[in-house]
Amino acid sequence: xxxxxxxxxxxxxxxxxxxxxxxxxxxxxxxxxxxxxxxxxxxxxxxxxxxxxxxxxxxxxxxxxxxxxxxxxxxxxxxxxxxxxxxxxxxxxxxxxxxxxxxxxxxxxxxxxxxxxxxxxxxxxxxxxxxxxxxxxxxxxxxxxxxxxxxxxxxxxxxxxxxxxxxxxxxxxxxxxxxxxxxxxxxxxxxxxxxxxxxxxxxxxxxxxxxxxxxxxxxxxxxxxxxxxxxxxxxxxxxxxxxxxxxxxxxxxxxxxxxxxxxxxxxxxxxxxxxxxxxxxxxxxxxxxxxxxxxxxxxxxxxxxxxxxxxxxxxxxxxxxxxxxxxxxxxxxxxxxxxxxxxxxxxxxxxxxxxxxxxxxxxxxxxxxxxxxxxxxxxxxxxxxxxxxxxxxxxxxxxxxxxxxxxxx
Amino acid sequence: xxxxxxxxxxxxxxxxxxxxxxxxxxxxxxxxxxxxxxxxxxxxxxxxxxxxxxxxxxxxxxxxxxxxxxxxxxxxxxxxxxxxxxxxxxxxxxxxxxxxxxxxxxxxxxxxxxxxxxxxxxxxxxxxxxxxxxxxxxxxxxxxxxxxxxxxxxxxxxxxxxxxxxxxxxxxxxxxxxxxxxxxxxxxxxxxxxxxxxxxxxxxxxxxxxxxxxxxxxxxxxxxxxxxxxxxxxxxxxxxxxxxxxx
Numbered sequence: 044x045x046x047x048x049x050x051x052x053x054x055x056x057x058x059x060x061x062x063x064x065x066x067x068x069x070x071x072x073x074x075x076x077x078x079x080x081x082x083x084x085x086x087x088x089x090x091x092x093x094x095x096x097x098x099x100x101x102x103x104x105x106x107x108x109x110x111x112x113x114x115x116x117x118x119x120x121x122x123x124x125x126x127x128x129x130x131x132x133x134x135x136x137x138x139x140x141x142x143x144x145x146x147x148x149x150x151x152x153x154x155x156x157x158x159x160x161x162x163x164x165x166x167x168x169x170x171x172x173x174x175x176x177x178x179x180x181x182x183x184x185x186x187x188x189x190x191x192x193x194x195x196x197x198x199x200x201x202x203x204x205x206x207x208x209x210x211x212x213x214x215x216x217x218x219x220x221x222x223x224x225x226x227x228x229x230x231x232x233x234x235x236x237x238x239x240x241x242x243x244x245x246x247x248x249x250x251x252x253x254x255x256x257x258x259x260x261x262x263x264x265x266x267x268x269x270x271x272x273x274x275x276x277x278x279x280x281x282x283x284x285x286x287x288x289x290x291x292x293x294x295x296x297x298x299x300x301x302x303x304x305x306x307x308x309x310x311x312x313x314x315x316x317x318x319x320x321x322x323x324x325x326x327x328x329x330x331x332x333x334x335x336x337x338x339x340x341x342x343x344x345x346x347x348x349x350x351x352x353x354x355x356x357x358x359x360x361x362x363x364x365x366x367x368x369x370x371x372x373x374x375x376x377x378x379x380x381x382x383x384x385x386x387x388x389x390x391x392x393x394x395x396x397x398x399x400x401x402x403x404x405x406x407x408x409x410x411x412x413x414x415x416x417x418x419x420x421x422x423x424x425x426x427x428x429x430x431x432x433x434x435x436x437x438x439x440x441x442x443x444x445x446x447x448x449x450x451x452x
Numbered sequence: 453x454x455x456x457x458x459x460x461x462x463x464x465x466x467x468x469x470x471x472x473x474x475x476x477x478x479x480x481x482x483x484x485x486x487x488x489x490x491x492x493x494x495x496x497x498x499x500x501x502x503x504x505x506x507x508x509x510x511x512x513x514x515x516x517x518x519x520x521x522x523x524x525x526x527x528x529x530x531x532x533x534x535x536x537x538x539x540x541x542x543x544x545x546x547x548x549x550x551x552x553x554x555x556x557x558x559x560x561x562x563x564x565x566x567x568x569x570x571x572x573x574x575x576x577x578x579x580x581x582x583x584x585x586x587x588x589x590x591x592x593x594x595x596x597x598x599x600x601x602x603x604x605x606x607x608x609x610x611x612x613x614x615x616x617x618x619x620x621x622x623x624x625x626x627x628x629x630x631x632x633x634x635x636x637x638x639x640x641x642x643x644x645x646x647x648x649x650x651x652x653x654x655x656x657x658x659x660x661x662x663x664x665x666x667x668x669x670x671x672x673x674x675x676x677x678x679x680x681x682x683x684x685x686x687x688x689x690x691x692x693x694x695x696x697x698x699x
Binding site: 050051052053058059060061062063065066067068069070071072073074075271278279308 | 582585586587591602603606607610630631633634635664667668671672689692693694696697
């Protein structure tokens with residue numbers, strides 16, 4: 044069997060014609076002048092996120108807790124909004140963006156547009172402005188993980204992928220109806236709360252930050268290699284893209300969720316790579332059409348198709364205890380090995396907890412938690428997500444009726 | 453040649469990079485322009501061979517026509533081949549090749565008897581082997597050409613870089629640090645390199661930084677040799693990057 048070597052940087056397979064065995068994309072990427080040399084002792088990286096105590100004086104109403112992440116698009120911190128006693132995310136834009144005189148106006152315009160995006164699947168913007176030298180957004184803090192984490196953990200089952208895609212489509216359609224295009228849809232920007240709710244982050248920021256003056260790509264896109272998710276028309280000319288570029292990116296993400304890989308060159312349809320409903324092939328491929336006109340024109344169309352496929356998939360599964368009434372909350376508990384626990388969507392966080400996604404539409408109310416590294420089966424009503432005892436017939440909280448799974452415990 | 457500097461000089465002042473030299477010489481084929489063109493063809497002949505093969509010419513024919521194409525190109529007044537897009541050597545070469553295939557090649561083939569002309573020393577024997585390594589790709593021939601072009605450029609840069617280090621007696625260093633050109637940290641932890649090279653970690657960092665910098669400069673320089681003005685370097689680089697990414 045031929046082993047396929049991967050580039051240690053971008054993890055893509057190395058073709059046999061790679062120059063001197065090095066990944067050509069990574070080589071070329073290194074030649075871009077804006078790329079900061081990681082680990083170089085030469086000139087310092089272009090922008091270091093401010094330290095907590097450097098930032099704190101500019102935000103007296105917040106208590107800045109920790110740096111969550113930083114990239115070309117800025118830095119995000121977890122903070123406590125003291126008055127409301129709630130956790131928020133504070134996003135600081137790199138200082139160099141602030142030097143552009145036209146920026147302030149664009150920033151205000153963009154922030155107002157983002158404020159219209161009031162939707163459960165879109166990270167909410169609470170406030171924005173300029174404080175001291177920093178442009179900032181105060182946003183909803185999402186406790187959970189992002190899609191990149193799930194893909195890397197290989198813990199996404201097709202059913203969950205469908206559920207997530209449905210939520211992503213809902214968010215996209217909402218934004219597109221408001222005439223806002225995300226332009227940078229990728230797994231890193233798709234957050235997933237502990238409750239399994241999708242929250243899309245960084246809407247409009249790609250447009251706000253603007254392309255770098257000497258290229259059509261933003262700093263983040265060039266450095267993060269998000270060209271993978273970018274629609275062909277956006278790569279060629281980023282000025283005239285419309286909402287259908289988001290649809291292409293969604294196609295890439297969808298493919299990656301199902302197969303674990305980004306579609307490249309002549310790629311196999313998902314059903315050839317993994318065990319998924321063959322009807323999904325058409326959905327994914329149509330989203331990935333090179334010509335915008337040939338793609339889905341609306342995210343809502345993708346959503347209906349996926350819902351149809353997901354709905355009928357449930358009926359054909361022999362073991363579904365909720366056959367006949369897919370929406371009935373059930374207890375369905377079965378002994379599983381640890382890997383099977385993890386297989387239905389547990390995300391192991393740094394503290395060792397396994398948090399499990401609760402897909403809302405899923406008729407089966409399996410909620411399993413690993414607490415302190417030890418397995419413990421916790422039964423939860425799939426309707427209201429509150430704990431129940433095994434022999435309950437009705438949920439004490441929301442009065443949903445339970446039915447036992449065939450085969451029982 | 454400065455790398456990446458935004459110059460407000462016009463094309464006439466553009467330092468002598470090969471394609472700009474050729475364009476400037478135009479119909480007056482000076483020796484320098486000839487040498488420059490020759491050098492360019494020497495670097496980028498494989499993408500043309502691959503293009504011919506992708507267009508379903510068999511290896512033997514692809515060999516012949518590649519040689520014949522270059523022979524004609526390097527003849528005097530070859531630049532009179534009408535092609536509006538002469539800004540970049542890459543586009544020019546592809547257009548000229550397609551034109552050649554459409555018009556001249558059939559005629560030449562009919563007339564040819566015996567050995568064709570050989571103006572460049574091309575390792576055509578190895579070319580077919582190299583072509584065989586190409587992964588199957590459903591990209592259009594033109595997109596495939598651009599990708600091939602980018603690979604040829606990177607190959608050329610890596611070769612030149614290696615020679616440079618060899619001349620300075622640093623071949624061991626180059627061999628050890630080469631993987632960092634495709635992403636520093638992940639491929640080679642500095643601790644390992646430091647141990648195997650007998651250098652301090654900070655010295656390794658400096659060496660890596662220098663190597664990457666030099667490679668970056670050379671990529672830009674190589675691209676500069678194929679465009680008409682410095683303003684085009686960035687856009688050509690983006691184009692090649694997109695081609696490699698499989699767009």
